[in-house]
Amino acid sequence: MNFDTYDPENFFDEFFTETGKPRPEVEKLVARINSFGKSDLATRRKSANAAFKQMGITFGVYGDNQGLEKIFPFDIIPRIVNARDWDFIERGVKQRVHALNLFIQDIYNDQKIIKDGVLSREFILSSVAYRKECEGLNPPKNIWCHVSGIDLVRDRDGQFYVLEDNLRCPSGVSYVLGNRRVMKQTWPAVFEALPIRPIDDYAGRLAETLRHLIPESILKPNIGILTPGIYNSAYFEHSFLAQQMGEELVEGQDLVVMDDVVYMRTTKGFERIHVIYRRIDDEFLDPTVFNPDSLLGVPGIMKSYRKGKVAMANAPGAGIADDKAIYSFVPEIIKYYTGEDAILPNVPTYVCEDAKQRQHVIDNIENFVVKTAHGSGGYGMLIGPFSTKKEQKDMINNILREPRNYIGQPVIQLSRVPVIVKDHFEGRHVDLRPYVLYGKDIYVLPGGLTRVALKKNSLVVNSSQGGGSKDTWVLEQDMIKTNNRLTDV
Amino acid sequence: MLSRVANSLYWMNRYLERAENTARLIESQLHMLLDLPTMRQDPNAWKPLVDITGDYQYFSENYKGYSRENVMFFHTFDRNYPHSIISCLTAARENARSVREIIPSEMWENINNLYLTIVEPGSIQDAAKTPYKFYLNIKMACHLITGIAYSTMSHGEAWNFSELGRLLERADKTSRILDVKYFIILPRIDYVGSSLDSVQWTALLKSTSSLEMYRKRFNLISSKNIVDFLVFDREFPRSIRYCIYHAERAFFNISGTPFGVYDNDLARQFGKLTGKLNYSHIDEVMAVGVHQFLDEIQSDLNQVSSVIHDNFFAIKSVAEINQSGVQIQ
Numbered sequence: 001m002n003f004d005t006y007d008p009e010n011f012f013d014e015f016f017t018e019t020g021k022p023r024p025e026v027e028k029l030v031a032r033i034n035s036f037g038k039s040d041l042a043t044r045r046k047s048a049n050a051a052f053k054q055m056g057i058t059f060g061v062y063g064d065n066q067g068l069e070k071i072f073p074f075d076i077i078p079r080i081v082n083a084r085d086w087d088f089i090e091r092g093v094k095q096r097v098h099a100l101n102l103f104i105q106d107i108y109n110d111q112k113i114i115k116d117g118v119l120s121r122e123f124i125l126s127s128v129a130y131r132k133e134c135e136g137l138n139p140p141k142n143i144w145c146h147v148s149g150i151d152l153v154r155d156r157d158g159q160f161y162v163l164e165d166n167l168r169c170p171s172g173v174s175y176v177l178g179n180r181r182v183m184k185q186t187w188p189a190v191f192e193a194l195p196i197r198p199i200d201d202y203a204g205r206l207a208e209t210l211r212h213l214i215p216e217s218i219l220k221p222n223i224g225i226l227t228p229g230i231y232n233s234a235y236f237e238h239s240f241l242a243q244q245m246g247e248e249l250v251e252g253q254d255l256v257v258m259d260d261v262v263y264m265r266t267t268k269g270f271e272r273i274h275v276i277y278r279r280i281d282d283e284f285l286d287p288t289v290f291n292p293d294s295l296l297g298v299p300g301i302m303k304s305y306r307k308g309k310v311a312m313a314n315a316p317g318a319g320i321a322d323d324k325a326i327y328s329f330v331p332e333i334i335k336y337y338t339g340e341d342a343i344l345p346n347v348p349t350y351v352c353e354d355a356k357q358r359q360h361v362i363d364n365i366e367n368f369v370v371k372t373a374h375g376s377g378g379y380g381m382l383i384g385p386f387s388t389k390k391e392q393k394d395m396i397n398n399i400l401r402e403p404r405n406y407i408g409q410p411v412i413q414l415s416r417v418p419v420i421v422k423d424h425f426e427g428r429h430v431d432l433r434p435y436v437l438y439g440k441d442i443y444v445l446p447g448g449l450t451r452v453a454l455k456k457n458s459l460v461v462n463s464s465q466g467g468g469s470k471d472t473w474v475l476e477q478d479m480i481k482t483n484n485r486l487t488d489v
Numbered sequence: 490m491l492s493r494v495a496n497s498l499y500w501m502n503r504y505l506e507r508a509e510n511t512a513r514l515i516e517s518q519l520h521m522l523l524d525l526p527t528m529r530q531d532p533n534a535w536k537p538l539v540d541i542t543g544d545y546q547y548f549s550e551n552y553k554g555y556s557r558e559n560v561m562f563f564h565t566f567d568r569n570y571p572h573s574i575i576s577c578l579t580a581a582r583e584n585a586r587s588v589r590e591i592i593p594s595e596m597w598e599n600i601n602n603l604y605l606t607i608v609e610p611g612s613i614q615d616a617a618k619t620p621y622k623f624y625l626n627i628k629m630a631c632h633l634i635t636g637i638a639y640s641t642m643s644h645g646e647a648w649n650f651s652e653l654g655r656l657l658e659r660a661d662k663t664s665r666i667l668d669v670k671y672f673i674i675l676p677r678i679d680y681v682g683s684s685l686d687s688v689q690w691t692a693l694l695k696s697t698s699s700l701e702m703y704r705k706r707f708n709l710i711s712s713k714n715i716v717d718f719l720v721f722d723r724e725f726p727r728s729i730r731y732c733i734y735h736a737e738r739a740f741f742n743i744s745g746t747p748f749g750v751y752d753n754d755l756a757r758q759f760g761k762l763t764g765k766l767n768y769s770h771i772d773e774v775m776a777v778g779v780h781q782f783l784d785e786i787q788s789d790l791n792q793v794s795s796v797i798h799d800n801f802f803a804i805k806s807v808a809e810i811n812q813s814g815v816q817i818q
Contacts, residue, residue, distance in 0.1 A: 243590030
């Protein structure tokens with residue numbers, strides 16, 4: 001199997017500028033693969049898949065009767081980001097997360113951005129992610145979004161855009177770490193030959209980020225990851241992170257609030273917990289404050305949080321900044337709080353709340369992607385060029401019924417990376433989600449999750465919609481042509 | 490340690506031990522029948538394997554006759570029967586999954602692997618075609634998991650809860666196997682001393698993996714010595730006394746009270762049970778009747794299990810919440 005006939009077609013291809021012309025950062029890898037015997041790649045692929053299955057790196061799909069867990073499909077051809085591109089991404093993402101955090105703090109406190117007329121009060125308050133219960137709240141160190149994932153895409157010209165922000169417990173980082181572990185076994189010689197930035201210390205940095213939220217006077221703090229339990233689609237990740245950090249994995253039933261302090265039930269009685277990295281949505285966190293039917297949460301935890309007796313990451317209410325309608329104002333938000341222009345541009349976004357923009361979306365629906373303002377996982381979205389007339393009509397009705405809940409974006413022709421299809425390579429569309437930790441400073445994990453739409457021509461990369469993943473390699477410095485040859489495994 | 494976690498560790502190990510014991514039981518039955526051509530024709534040859542479980546009612550309602558296929562399916566692949574190997578491994582894996590961050594990765598991977606082997610569509614054919622290999626693999630996989638835990642897990646609280654679960658389950662299984670087999674083999678006076686007799690007793694020892702160790706202590710097969718060995722032996726790790734003694738040690742390690750201080754309910758329950766095993770002699774057991782003695786032991790074991798539950802895991806564990814209902818004693 002080789003790349004001789006691989007055709008990048010009319011897209012931005014991350015590997016080839018044209019057939020037979022690899023970009024400098026992938027040259028060594030391409031040369032290596034081209035040198036393989038017939039079955040070599042297939043063998044590597046097989047053993048990588050076996051490793052995933054055995055490690056139990058899985059995700060759950062809701063509404064699927066075919067058993068609870070699935071292996072996240074994985075392609076062993078990595079996505080490679082060169083150092084220059086990464087530098088740009090890193091600066092852009094840091095700037096963005098910094099500004100979004102200031103925005104959340106402002107919205108729940110002074111609301112200067114509203115008073116100064118940049119955003120309208122009604123617009124903010126009408127977001128379902130706005131939490132009235134968080135008004136006047138000052139979380140420890142004024143950090144709200146401790147862990148975020150910023151979804152990036154590349155258009156036909158290679159320009160990076162932010163597609164959406166994920167500030168409510170974004171998942172997927174365990175796949176990044178798992179992918180890397182498997183890839184190191186799969187391509188040891190390539191790893192030796194390329195300056196790939198390591199990602200192993202993510203768990204350690206996450207632990208530091210959480211530790212940062214409590215006074216140093218507490219010498220042995222208890223930190224817990226709050227999971228909805230083993231039937232949650234991201235359970236593997238919760239347990240993996242707890243294991244890697246050496247912290248407690250807790251469920252709602254393990255916690256109890258007494259005198260506004262949160263305790264864990266242990267075999268030796270109750271033990272105080274100081275920080276909770278919660279992987280449960282706001283609505284389920286505390287049945288006494290939010291959804292009263294929630295069995296996943298901990299009654300009384302919000303009161304404890306407000307009193308500063310327990311720290312939580314991400315802070316409840318942080319989701320206001322990833323409302324997809326508010327997303328369209330992020331460049332203004334960045335400008336307002338930092339005085340800088342946004343480094344990473346947004347995908348042009350039409351807010352259906354606005355009559356003129358709404359009409360534009362409806363008139364051009366066959367060329368637009370329409371999403372709900374706060375959905376995730378690719379559920380309930382419409383991709384114009386791949387939709388039927390009926391689907392378009394239904395969507396227009398939805399928009400007219402609930403305009404605040406929808407946004408439209410022109411279809412981006414996502415960049416492509418080769419994947420193995422049977423006995424040859426084909427280009428498939430990808431996005432990139434770098435993970436950001438906000439602790440003492442802002443850290444961006446070099447690489448992040450590259451999701452790939454495994455269906456031909458599909459632009460939807462979500463795992464719940466038939467997407468897979470690839471390991472993402474960020475180069476320490478860019479390739480200079482040398483005569484170094486890759487050694488054999 | 491979280492109560493829920495302790496509960497999952499305890500049950501994960503109980504279920505694994507249960508699956509292993511079932512695999513061993515079937516394996517020894519298969520071997521025994523190879524040596525007993527006449528019994529192979531007996532339509533009830535596999536019946537004792539159902540009797541051991543105490544669930545003959547379920548069996549008779551769901552199966553027609555005690556054929557080898559039926560009994561093997563019942564014990565191995567029946568998802569509706571909570572003690573079948575597949576149900577035990579499913580529950581063990583669910584529990585393991587909920588404590589993945591506590592147990593060594595290799596342990597999880599092997600539990601997961603074992604589970605995946607059994608649920609694979611082809612495994613029913615494998616069991617029918619090459620049953621010896623099939624059950625041996627299950628047994629060895631369980632040993633591997635226990636071995637990984639033994640040599641790579643800190644012998645702290647999590648380990649002690651695991652031990653507690655494994656040893657109590659093993660004591661229970663040994664007592665059940667002994668009870669039923671003894672009852673079946675013994676009354677047939679005409680067999681005493683015959684080769685048939687010794688084949689059956691040998692199979693009993695094999696089904697608890699104790700034949701070789703037994704021979705080292707007693708050489709000759711005799712029913713009394715076998716009971717003595719499986720109930721009272723100090724050193725054999727599947728004898729009831731050994732299991733209870735070490736389960737009690739694990740409990741004292743968890744509670745942190747000095748060994749031998751019986752100042753709480755569970756310690757007293759354990760004390761009674763060890764007392765019974767320490768201060769009874771095989772002759773007394775033979776005098777009151779093996780069945781009655783084992784019956785008492787089993788009810789004491791149940792008592793201990795229920796006090797453990799009240800003491801340490803007052804809240805429900807993962808596998809209890811799922812559709813399969815409560816964890817089965």
